[in-house]
Amino acid sequence: MEVAQMVESGKSILPIFYGVKPSVVKHRKEEYGRAFIKHERRRDAETIRKWKDALENIAEILGFEVEHVDSGYHELLNNVVSRLQQLLRTDEQEVTENLVGIDRDVQEMMRKLGVDNQEGQVVQGQKMVGRCVVAIWGLPGVGKTTLAKEVYNKINHLFDSCSFLEDVRDEIEQNRMVYLQKKLIRDLKRGDCPKVESYSEGTKLIKFLFQTKRVLIVLDNVDDFEQIKPLTENLCWFGPGSRIILTSRRKEVIVHYNVQEIREHELLPMNENHALKLFYKHAFRSNHPPEDYGSLPSDIMSAVGRLPLAIEMVGKCLYDKSKVIWGETLQKLEREPEKNVKRVLTESYNHLGETTREIFLDIACFFIGVEKTIPYYMWNARERFPNSGVLELQNLSFLKIGEGNKLLMDKQLKILGRAMVKNENLANPWLRSRLWDYEDVKTTLQQRQVANNVEALRVTPNFNQDELAINRFHCDDFCHLSNVRFLELDNVDIEGNPENLLPRLVWLDWHGCHEKSKLFALNMEKLVILGLGSSQVQLSLDDWRELMVKAKLLKVLNAKDCPLMIASLEFSDPVPLECLILENCLLGDLTNHGLTSGLVNLVSLNVKRCTYFRCLPQALCSLQKLEELFIDGTKIERLEFRDGSLPALKTLSACECEDLNDVNSITFLKNLRKLTLRSCKKLKELPAVMGELVLLEEMDMSDTLITELPPSVKVLEKLEVLKMIHTYLEGFPEAVTDLKNLKELAFTFCGSMSGTCDVARLSSLRILRLQYTGISCVLAKDYGRFNTLELDVGVDKQTVS
Numbered sequence: 001m002e003v004a005q006m007v008e009s010g011k012s013i014l015p016i017f018y019g020v021k022p023s024v025v026k027h028r029k030e031e032y033g034r035a036f037i038k039h040e041r042r043r044d045a046e047t048i049r050k051w052k053d054a055l056e057n058i059a060e061i062l063g064f065e066v067e068h069v070d071s072g073y074h075e076l077l078n079n080v081v082s083r084l085q086q087l088l089r090t091d092e093q094e095v096t097e098n099l100v101g102i103d104r105d106v107q108e109m110m111r112k113l114g115v116d117n118q119e120g121q122v123v124q125g126q127k128m129v130g131r132c133v134v135a136i137w138g139l140p141g142v143g144k145t146t147l148a149k150e151v152y153n154k155i156n157h158l159f160d161s162c163s164f165l166e167d168v169r170d171e172i173e174q175n176r177m178v179y180l181q182k183k184l185i186r187d188l189k190r191g192d193c194p195k196v197e198s199y200s201e202g203t204k205l206i207k208f209l210f211q212t213k214r215v216l217i218v219l220d221n222v223d224d225f226e227q228i229k230p231l232t233e234n235l236c237w238f239g240p241g242s243r244i245i246l247t248s249r250r251k252e253v254i255v256h257y258n259v260q261e262i263r264e265h266e267l268l269p270m271n272e273n274h275a276l277k278l279f280y281k282h283a284f285r286s287n288h289p290p291e292d293y294g295s296l297p298s299d300i301m302s303a304v305g306r307l308p309l310a311i312e313m314v315g316k317c318l319y320d321k322s323k324v325i326w327g328e329t330l331q332k333l334e335r336e337p338e339k340n341v342k343r344v345l346t347e348s349y350n351h352l353g354e355t356t357r358e359i360f361l362d363i364a365c366f367f368i369g370v371e372k373t374i375p376y377y378m379w380n381a382r383e384r385f386p387n388s389g390v391l392e393l394q395n396l397s398f399l400k401i402g403e404g405n406k407l408l409m410d411k412q413l414k415i416l417g418r419a420m421v422k423n424e425n426l427a428n429p430w431l432r433s434r435l436w437d438y439e440d441v442k443t444t445l446q447q448r449q450v451a452n453n454v455e456a457l458r459v460t461p462n463f464n465q466d467e468l469a470i471n472r473f474h475c476d477d478f479c480h481l482s483n484v485r486f487l488e489l490d491n492v493d494i495e496g497n498p499e500n501l502l503p504r505l506v507w508l509d510w511h512g513c514h515e516k517s518k519l520f521a522l523n524m525e526k527l528v529i530l531g532l533g534s535s536q537v538q539l540s541l542d543d544w545r546e547l548m549v550k551a552k553l554l555k556v557l558n559a560k561d562c563p564l565m566i567a568s569l570e571f572s573d574p575v576p577l578e579c580l581i582l583e584n585c586l587l588g589d590l591t592n593h594g595l596t597s598g599l600v601n602l603v604s605l606n607v608k609r610c611t612y613f614r615c616l617p618q619a620l621c622s623l624q625k626l627e628e629l630f631i632d633g634t635k636i637e638r639l640e641f642r643d644g645s646l647p648a649l650k651t652l653s654a655c656e657c658e659d660l661n662d663v664n665s666i667t668f669l670k671n672l673r674k675l676t677l678r679s680c681k682k683l684k685e686l687p688a689v690m691g692e693l694v695l696l697e698e699m700d701m702s703d704t705l706i707t708e709l710p711p712s713v714k715v716l717e718k719l720e721v722l723k724m725i726h727t728y729l730e731g732f733p734e735a736v737t738d739l740k741n742l743k744e745l746a747f748t749f750c751g752s753m754s755g756t757c758d759v760a761r762l763s764s765l766r767i768l769r770l771q772y773t774g775i776s777c778v779l780a781k782d783y784g785r786f787n788t789l790e791l792d793v794g795v796d797k798q799t800v801s
Helices: 002-008 022-027 030-042 045-059 073-088 103-113 144-158 168-173 177-189 199-209 225-232 272-283 296-304 308-318 323-333 339-349 354-367 373-381 386-395 411-422 438-447 516-521 541-550 593-597 664-668 711-715
Strands: 016-018 064-066 132-137 161-165 215-219 243-248 262-266 456-459 472-474 486-490 493-495 507-511 529-531 556-558 579-581 604-606 628-630 651-653 674-676 698-700 721-723 744-746 754-758 767-769 774-779 790-792
Touching: 002 045, 022 030, 022 045, 030 045, 064 073, 103 132, 103 144, 103 243, 103 262, 132 144, 144 161, 144 215, 144 243, 161 177, 168 177, 168 225, 177 199, 177 215, 177 225, 199 225, 215 225, 272 296, 272 308, 296 308, 296 323, 296 411, 308 323, 308 339, 339 411, 354 373, 354 386, 354 411, 354 456, 354 486, 373 386, 373 507, 373 529, 373 556, 373 579, 438 456, 516 541
Parallel strands: 016 064, 132 243, 132 262, 161 215, 215 243, 456 486, 472 493, 486 507, 507 529, 529 556, 556 579, 579 604, 604 628, 628 651, 651 674, 674 698, 698 721, 721 744, 744 767, 754 774, 767 790
Antiparallel strands: none
C-alpha cells in the first residue's frame, strides 16, 4: 500500500532489492506470486491493479540488488547514501536556466577529473582513485563558474563530502579568509566547525581533519596561488580519490601544485550556432527569431561576439523591445561593450601591467590578424617587453596566437580596447593615443592641432558611393605629429616634401607607395620596420645602399607583392635586417652572392611564391642566424643542404612546391623543430635516416605521394604533431607507436590505410583523426583516466577498444 501511494504521488524512489531479483517483483513470481493469489481473494480488483502497477514501476527503476550484506555492509551504505544525496540534491549548486553548448565541456571535465561517464550519465557506485586538480580558465563572462557548478552537481554524490566556495578572490579582498576556511570545514564535516581565530589555525585544521576523506572542493574565481594556499595548498591534505576544481581568469594559477595529477581546461567563447541559440532564448524566449526582424538579430550577434555573459545581458535587455531600440542598441554595441560585460573585462584589464596595457591597445586597434613577430620589433624598440606582455595577455585569455603565429582577439575585447582609446577624449581625436577611423584621422590631419599624444595612426582612403577615392594629404598635415611611432598609409599619397617628418617613427607601413622620393624624404633615424606591400617603386643598387644608410636600425623589410622593387635587391655589406619578406616578388635563384652576404643577422626569410626561385644557393645555406625559411609555392626541385647548413634553422616550410621531389638533405638541419611539406605533389619519400632530426616537434606531409614512414621516425622523441592527410599510407605506421610526446595524429582521407590503429602506447595523444580511412579498429589505453582523446573516425565501421 505504501509503495503504491509513493508511485501514485510521483515521489523519487530508490529501491533496494534484498535477496530478490527485480524481474521476480515485476512479474510477481515465487513468493510475490503466491502472496498475490491470497490478496486477490480479499481485495477489490482496483486495489490489486494499483499494487501490480506499482511493483512493475518499481522494478523498472535502477536501484541496488543485494544478496548478502555481511561483508559489504559499509560499501552498500555508502553507495545508498551517495544515491540519496543525488536524489535529494542536498549539495546542488543553482545553475542558470537556458544553458546552451555546455555539454562538450562537461564531458571534457569528466574525463580530466577521471570520472566514468557513459552516454552523458555518471556511472553510479564508481570508486575515485588518485588525487586531481583541474583549473578552468578563460575570459571573464565565458561561463567558468557555470561550468564548475554543472560538473559539481553531476559528481558530488561520488564523494564523502563536498564544498563549493564562490568568488574566493572577492572574499579575500574583503579580509574574509577565515570565513572561507570555516565554511570549507563546516561543509566537509557536514555540520559544526571548531573555533577558528586566524587563518593559520584554519589551515592547520584543514590540513589534519580530512586526510582520510574523499572530498570534492571547488574554489571559484581565484587569481593566484596565495589565495589557494590557506584552503587547499597540498592535495595530501585530503584523502585518496579527492578532486579540486579551480576557476580562474589566469592560466598559470595551477602551476604551483607539485603533483602530476594536474589538468587545465580552457573554456572558449561559444561557437556561432550555440551563441545564436542562447541569444534567441533570451531575446525572444524562443529558439527562432520572428521573420520581420530581418538581419537585426544576426547583426547584433556579430557585434556582441560569443561571450555567454554578453549574449545573455544583451538578449535580456532587448526582450520585448521595439525594432527601433534594437537598431539603437546595435549602434551602441559597435562602439562599446554592454555595461556588465565592460565592467568584468575592465576589471581584468586594470590588473595588467602598464606596458602590457599598451600592447593590448595596439593589438585591439591595429594588429589583429598580424603575424606576431613583426610588432614585437616595435615593442622591443619602445621597451614594451613583448615576450612577457603577450604571455600575460595569453594567461588572461585576452589574446590567442592562431595559425601562422597570428594575433587573435575576441571581438568584445577589440571593442573594449578601441572604446578605451576613444574615451581618452571623445570630442578631440587629436588628443588620443591611437587613430584608425577615417573621419578621426582626417579631422586630426586637417585641423593641424598640436597632437603630442598621438602615437599610432592608420590613414586609409575614403570610400565614396561610386568609386574609391585615392586621398591625398599634404606633408604639412603631419608636422604636428612629432611623437608618432607607427604609421600605416594604405594607398594614400603625401603631397609636398615630407623631409624630416615624424622623427620618432619606428614602423612605417606604406601600402601602395608610388614615389620613392617621398619615401626617402621621411626621417628614418629610428625606423625599425618598413612595409612596402604592393608598391610599384623600383629601387636601384644605389637606392638600396641609401636606404640602409638612412635606416641604420632597420630590422624588418616587408616587400610582399612588390615585383619591380626586387629586381635589383642587394645587400653586399652587413645590414641589421633580421626579417626579410619577399613573398610574390620576381626573385630569381639568389645565385648572386651579394644578395645574401650582407644578411648576417637574418632570422626569418620569406620567398613564398617567388616562381622564378629554383634552388637554394650555398650562400643562403651558410646564414648562421636564420631560424625560419619559407619557400612555399616556388619552383624548387630539391633541397640541397650540407653538413653545417643553417645551424639555427627551426622552421622550414615548403608547401605547394609542385616540382619538389627530393628532401633527403633535411637530415643536416640538426636544430629543426617544424617541417611542413604539404601539397608537394611529386614528393614520394622521406629520408631513411630521420633520426638525425632529434629536436623535430611538428611534421606535415599531407597531400604528398608518400606511402610509408621510415622506421627511423621512431627515434623522434620530441615529435608532438604528425599530419599525413590525403597520403597513400597503406597501414597505421609502426614507427610512431612508441612516440611518448605525440599529441596529434591526422590521417584523414588516407584511403589506402586499413587494418588496426594501435595507439595504446601513445600516452600523450590527444587528437586522432582517421576520417575516411579503411581503419577497422582502434586500440587505445586509458592512462590514469585523466587524458582526453579526441577521436575523429567519421564513419561507422570503426570500433574502439
